[in-house]
Amino acid sequence: MLVSREGPHAERRFVEFFTARIRNRGTRANYARAARDFLAWCEAGGLSLRTIGPVHVAAYVERLGQTHSAPTVKLRLAALRMLLDDLVVGQVIPTNPAASVQGPRHVVKKGSTPVLRADEARQLLDAIDATTLVGLRDRAVIGVMVYSFARVSAAVGMNVEDYFPQGRRMWLRLHEKGGKRHDVPAHHNAEAYLDAYLEATGIRDERKGPLFRTVSPRRDLSLTRLHRTDVLRMIKRRARQAGLTTAVCCHTFRATGITAYLENGGLLEHAQRIAAHESVRTTKLYDRTSDAVSLDEIERIVI
Known part of the structure; x- marks a missing residue:
């Protein structure tokens, strides 16, 4: 895994992000899924944690948009921003490659939840x-x-x-x-x-x-x-x-x-x-x- 290759400090910071910073179980599960899929995609592309750049994040977001809804893409991008920002604070990576990447436009004025009369x-x-x-x-x-x-x-x-x-x-x-x-x-x-x-x-x-x-x-x-x-x-x-x-x-x-x-x-x-x-x-x-x-x-x- 990309994080493991950066050493024990990176692994510890990665685990602490999900255990200490995110308290809601549902949010933790969603963010963990977003991180797992993104890091697996990066690894398959031959990237390391330190060589991931905005262009890679943008390409991944573009790819996600072909198979996932706009709200899901926005959620996953937000999860990556938060995770990578935490790794920057922990001095695991120098900059956050997701910080400047724009997600899809999605404005909701009415919910999609089914309602009973x-x-x-x-x-x-x-x-x-x-x-x-x-x-x-x-x-x-x-x-x-x-x-x-x-x-x-x-x-x-x-x-x-x-x-x-x-x-x-x-x-x-x-x-x-x-x-x-x-x-x-x-x-x-x-x-x-x-x-x-x-x-x-x-x-x-x-x-x-x-x-x-x-x-x-x-x-x-x-x-x-x-x-x-x-x-x-x-x-x-x-x-x-x-x-x-x-x-x-x-x-x-x-x-x-x-x-x-x-x-x-x-x-x-x-x-x-x-x-x-x-x-x-x-x-x-x-x-x-x-x-x-x-x-x-x-x-x-x-x-």
Whole structure:
């Protein structure tokens, strides 16, 4: 590997970049993939870490653009910039060859996350068999995501103690990206779903334990935390069972909740705070309230 050839110091700096500087697991995995592919491409081209120049990075970005989307290319270029900049600071290489390389232009004004209509979301929730432990769990997971705009990682990352009373209401404590803690009041439907789930499982007093857990082959609740890939498989299965044709993903419920909130007169600024977005522009990507208006206007074309 190119980094190993530069000696122990370069190897140590490379490892420290991913272990010490990047704390989010998802970001770490994406950046590691970007670094691995780029360095393998450079090695195949006979380059060393010190001979990589802007022209090589630009050629790699151009090649990536032929097989990957613009957002992916921009993400990978950002990862390379950050990694190589860290190697410059660590005196492994003299300059950052990615610093002057321009990525593809990509402006997003509307998100691509599939969104359910309010009646479709209700159809999905009502179709879940709430007489089983698995059904109660799945309904509670979806309820938390749709009624609090929570990311799936924040939902499955909750412990039992993260559903707690404050004043006259129950609250949810979500651990969001970047180590941020975000408290939000529990919607009465989410509260009902969680109470039913906790009552059936008997884990309410296991405060430090995972809130949402996997189920053993005997259909007993385990001690293992539910993973986001488990949730993805679950919601796709639940959507099929409910007869929904819209393709869904974990982020669907975040976007669905935000859209339903705005359709009922909620303010974008408040939606931003509930969703714990840094920028209102990010929240706007989830807003599909204008879709129906656009369709109405299209139907005015009478030929």
